[in-house]
Amino acid sequence: xxxxxxxxxxxxxxxxxxxxxxxxxxxxxxxxxxxxxxxxxxxxxxxxxxxxxxxxxxxxxxxxxxxxxxxxxxxxxxxxxxxxxxxxxxxxxxxxxxxxxxxxxxxxxxxxxxxxxxxxxxxxxxxxxxxxxxxxxxxxxxxxxxxxxxxxxxxxxxxxxxxxxxxxxxxxxxxxxxxxxxxxxxxxxxxxxxxxxxxxxxxxxxxxxxxxxxxxxxxxxxxxxxxxxxxxxxxxxxxxxxxxxxxxxxxxxxxxxxxxxxxxxxxxxxxxxxxxxxxxxxxxxxxxxxxxxxxxxxxxxxxxxxxxxxxxxxxxxxxxxxxxxxxxxxxxxxxxxxxxxxxxxxxxxxxxxxxxxxxxxxxxxxxxxxxxxxxxxxxxxxxxxxxxxxxxxxxxxxxxxxxxxxxxxxxxxxxxxxxxxxxxxxxxxxxxxxxxxxxxxxxxxxxxxxxxxxxxxxxxxxxxxxxxxxxxxxxxxxxxxxxxxxxxxxxxxxxxxxxxxxxxxxxxxxxxxxxxxxxxxxxxxxxxxxxxxxxxxxxxxxxxxxx
Amino acid sequence: xxxxxxxxxxxxxxxxxxxxxxxxxxxxxxxxxxxxxxxxxxxxxxxxxxxxxxxxxxxxxxxxxxxxxxxxxxxxxxxxxxxxxxxxxxxxxxxxxxxxxxxxxxxxxxxxxxxxxxxxxxxxxxxxxxxxxxxxxxxxxxxxxxxxxxxxxxxxxxxxxxxxxxxxxxxxxxxxxxxxxxxxxxxxxxxxxxxxxxxxxxxxxxxxxxxxxxxxxxxxxxxxxxxxxxxxxx
Numbered sequence: 119x120x121x122x123x124x125x126x127x128x129x130x131x132x133x134x135x136x137x138x139x140x141x142x143x144x145x146x147x148x149x150x151x152x153x154x155x156x157x158x159x160x161x162x163x164x165x166x167x168x169x170x171x172x173x174x175x176x177x178x179x180x181x182x183x184x185x186x187x188x189x190x191x192x193x194x195x196x197x198x199x200x201x202x203x204x205x206x207x208x209x210x211x212x213x214x215x216x217x218x219x220x221x222x223x224x225x226x227x228x229x230x231x232x233x234x235x236x237x238x239x240x241x242x243x244x245x246x247x248x249x250x251x252x253x254x255x256x257x258x259x260x261x262x263x264x265x266x267x268x269x270x271x272x273x274x275x276x277x278x279x280x281x282x283x284x285x286x287x288x289x290x291x292x293x294x295x296x297x298x299x300x301x302x303x304x305x306x307x308x309x310x311x312x313x314x315x316x317x318x319x320x321x322x323x324x325x326x327x328x329x330x331x332x333x334x335x336x337x338x339x340x341x342x343x344x345x346x347x348x349x350x351x352x353x354x355x356x357x358x359x360x361x362x363x364x365x366x367x368x369x370x371x372x373x374x375x376x377x378x379x380x381x382x383x384x385x386x387x388x389x390x391x392x393x394x395x396x397x398x399x400x401x402x403x404x405x406x407x408x409x410x411x412x413x414x415x416x417x418x419x420x421x422x423x424x425x426x427x428x429x430x431x432x433x434x435x436x437x438x439x440x441x442x443x444x445x446x447x448x449x450x451x452x453x454x455x456x457x458x459x460x461x462x463x464x465x466x467x468x469x470x471x472x473x474x475x476x477x478x479x480x481x482x483x484x485x486x487x488x489x490x491x492x493x494x495x496x497x498x499x500x501x502x503x504x505x506x507x508x509x510x511x512x513x514x515x516x517x518x519x520x521x522x523x524x525x526x527x528x529x530x531x532x533x534x535x536x537x538x539x540x541x542x543x544x545x546x547x548x549x550x551x552x553x554x555x556x557x558x559x560x561x562x563x564x565x566x567x568x569x570x571x572x573x574x575x576x577x578x579x580x581x582x583x584x585x586x587x588x589x590x591x592x593x594x595x596x597x598x599x600x601x602x603x604x605x606x607x608x609x610x611x612x613x614x615x616x617x618x619x620x621x622x623x624x625x626x627x628x629x630x631x632x633x634x635x636x637x638x639x640x641x642x643x644x645x646x647x648x649x650x651x652x653x654x655x656x657x658x659x660x661x662x663x664x665x
Numbered sequence: 666x667x668x669x670x671x672x673x674x675x676x677x678x679x680x681x682x683x684x685x686x687x688x689x690x691x692x693x694x695x696x697x698x699x700x701x702x703x704x705x706x707x708x709x710x711x712x713x714x715x716x717x718x719x720x721x722x723x724x725x726x727x728x729x730x731x732x733x734x735x736x737x738x739x740x741x742x743x744x745x746x747x748x749x750x751x752x753x754x755x756x757x758x759x760x761x762x763x764x765x766x767x768x769x770x771x772x773x774x775x776x777x778x779x780x781x782x783x784x785x786x787x788x789x790x791x792x793x794x795x796x797x798x799x800x801x802x803x804x805x806x807x808x809x810x811x812x813x814x815x816x817x818x819x820x821x822x823x824x825x826x827x828x829x830x831x832x833x834x835x836x837x838x839x840x841x842x843x844x845x846x847x848x849x850x851x852x853x854x855x856x857x858x859x860x861x862x863x864x865x866x867x868x869x870x871x872x873x874x875x876x877x878x879x880x881x882x883x884x885x886x887x888x889x890x891x892x893x894x895x896x897x898x899x
Contacts, residue, residue: 147700217693237794239699239731242707243766251759287786290754320790320875322752353749 126250129257130156134176137162138169138183138196139215148182151242155249166191166199173205180249181206183232185216195389198230208263211252215240226390227358228327259288262295271299290316297328306335323354330362339366357383361393364400371595373403381409391420398434403598407442414438429474430515432464436481437519443488444526450489457485476505477516484523495527514540514550521557525602530559530640537562552599559604559641570605577609586617590630597634604647607634611654615661623661631658685741688734695731702727706770721774728768729805735798736865743868750792750872758783760793761817761828764800771808772815782818789826791898795869802862803830803894810834810892824878830894836886845884866896875899 135157139145145162152160157180163169165187173181183193191199193214200206214232234252236245256263262281265274278296282289293316300309313329316322326349333342343366346359360383367376377400384390384397398413414435421427436457443450461478468474483498506512506520517536524533537554541562544550551563561570573596580589593610600606614631618624635658638651645651706720761781765772772779807815811832820827841860845867866882873880878899885893 141697143697144700147704217696235794238696239703241703241767241769243769244763247759247763247766251756251763287756287788290788320752322754322790355749 126253127156129253131158133157133179133253134159135161135180135182136169136172136178138164138166138181138187138193140164140184140187140190144184148245151245152180152182154242155246166196169196170199170203170205173200174203177205177207178210180211180213180253182213182215182236185214193232194226194230197232198226201230208266209256209260211249211256213248213252226356226387227361228324228356229358255288255291259291259295262292266295266299271303275299275303294324297325301328301332301335304335306332310336323349323356327354327356327359327362330359334362334366339369342366357387357390357393361396364396368400373400373598376400377404377406377409384413388416389420391417391426394420398438402438402441405441405445405598407438407445410438411435411442429464429468429471429477432460433477433481433515433519436460436478436485437522440481440485440488443485447488447490454485454489454491457482472511473509473513473516476502476509477519479505480516480519480523484519484526487523487526499523499527514544514547514553518550518553518557525557528640534558534562555600555603557602559602561600561603566600570603574605574609577613581613581616584616584620586613586620589613590617594630602637604638604641604645607637608647608650608654610634611638611658612650615654615657618661619657623664625665628658628662628665631661681741681744685738688737688741692731692734692738695727695734699724699727699731718774721770725771725805725808728771728801732798732802732805733861736802736861739795739798739865740868743872751794752790752873753793754788754790755793755796757787757789757819757826757828758785760789760797761800761819764797764804765817767801768804768808771805775808776813777808777811778814780814780816782816784819787819787821789821789898790875791826791873792869796896796898799866799869799896800828800830802866806862807832807834807892807894824875824899826898828896828898830896831887831891833889833891835892836890837884837892842884842886845882870896870898873898 130152135152137145137148137152137160139148139162142164145164149160149162161172161178163172167190169181169183172178183196185193187193193216197206197212197214200212206212211234212232213234213236215236215238217238234248236248240248259281262274262277265271265277275296278292278299281292282296293312297309297312297316300306300312310329310332313325313332316325317329326345330342330345330349333339333345343363346363346366349356349359350363360379364376364379364383367373367379377397380393380397380400383393388394394413394416398410398417401407401410401413414431417426418431418435421431439453439457439460443453461482465475465478479498479502483495483502486492486495486498502520502523509516517540521533521536521540524530524536537558540550541554541564544554545564548565551565554563555561555566555569558566561567573592576592577589580586580592590610590613593606593613597603597606597610611631611634614627614634618627618631635655641648641651702720702724706717706724710717710720758781761783765779765781771777804815807830811834814833816829816831818829818831820829841863844860845863863882863884870880870882876899880896880898883895883897885895887893
């Protein structure tokens, strides 16, 4: 396939290009080079926002982006946002220009890697050779990339297979595309097979990551973990492997380790908004409010003026600080002020959004109650009631916040009423179901009830074989998800009492037991579990004395 | 227990790290400098072709500084185990053309003919950036010592890929050839010539491995006298 210089110029004439660089000199210089290659339509942008706006207006065939764009979004973040917003076609060339020879700046996921890196300084000749190469490759694989853009993965796979059978220059590119198409079509064993065949020949990083992800999808967590751990030890810089490892740990039930893994990834690359959010969630599950607060704040900062921006991020931060206050009332003073400020700014920023005002008030009332400011809390509650009556379209999250606030102010019946209603309406939504059961004293959702039966069964078996420390672990883990659950708290108390009776009391265990007891302080004598609770409390008093 | 003086961590400057970050800074400036220089050369030499030669020296030297900095950074990373190989499938013909292109000006003014003998579709697996550093170093070196021609050729056999760079100069001094073949990895900083580039090449080649095979470099002189550099990759 001999393509002459004239042919290449013809190809360039039809291409549209975008040059992203914060230095005007550099922009001009690259633009002149493209002009010399034959590109007629060439736009420039000096920062990420401008670049994304331009891409929204029209699609480009060639994007040359400098990695380092000052304090602004870097070239990698632009790429990620373009892919996320679906503004970048597979037929487009995205070339990253870097001042450095290493791939240190490649922190993202495999999917977010540019087509090519070009190291500064480069001459026009070098850029020309590089672009020619990329343009010819994109021309040659146009049908395949186009099928991917049309989400017709079957067609893409078919075309790849044809190319692979020809054993031409792009055989391996096609293998790579084909395996990712299998993965996207959820044909994981086929994807796995392709990756394994490639790895038979050579240990290529992308194939290893692909294999690991396929193994995860096929539920072979141990083997996937082994593979990702080895990659991490070998210094693989694709941070997706940490996301995968954290996911594996979460699925294995070790959320503390999952949090630690993500923290490592965040240390390397603090600007990945999705990862920060995931870390915040994990930290909250681990009741590590400080870490969660830090990540929540970072999410808000990073989300500012981006696609990811939503009022919910602010509410999540406020809820997190509320939990912090409940856990540690001494921190209340500063936190209450901070929450007030966050709620003020969210109201200002989203003043046209439905219910934002109301939701902010609900959370604020909750925070006042948690911090012991009863007057202020009551005052807020009064305004909420009116607004609530006037509001149509109350979201599940809004009602969850309301239930939470009722609980904190001590109105458990009202809270339960709301939660029961939500449980019925959102029977099939696992996320809402879990949120409901997190707040309630007993499982209300269908899924939560099933989970409770299963947990109790496992607990019973552990009690029967006198494995109290395992039982303590089981109930403690479950309580991270359902902190208020009466049955779980009682079972935890029971396991702790039994363990201490058998082996002697320790201060830490007494403390652990007391905090479970506090969670149950509100149950009344009419509750069928009251008797068990009383008995356990008596035991606890005795054990405390024995210390 | 003896009382040790308190060790102040914060005042303890890690000199090699300092050096590495300075190198990084210098490279950024150099990049701007080279880009501007290219433009100046483009504009001025159209009107005053006689200036081409002095510009080429300027550019050649700047390029040498750039290469030396790349080695320093690379070796620093190697020592700190921060250098991870980014193995990729590379189209060798395209890759070599690009390396030659990056030194084209140097070849033009010195009237050196460079030819590449490589199958269009041949591919190899290596870290493109690191190997580019190696090839560039040898090319600049050859440009200095050859009479008028450099030949790059590629061979693939026994699961090894060999890139040879041949010139028609007076060949490598026997001392350097012996030094490399003795597998002596230390640099003799007292000998006057540090051969930093060759040391770097050797290091980069040797961190490339696949299924028990390891990369290496070889130096020899051809019968006609020219030097031959071989980069062998698994």
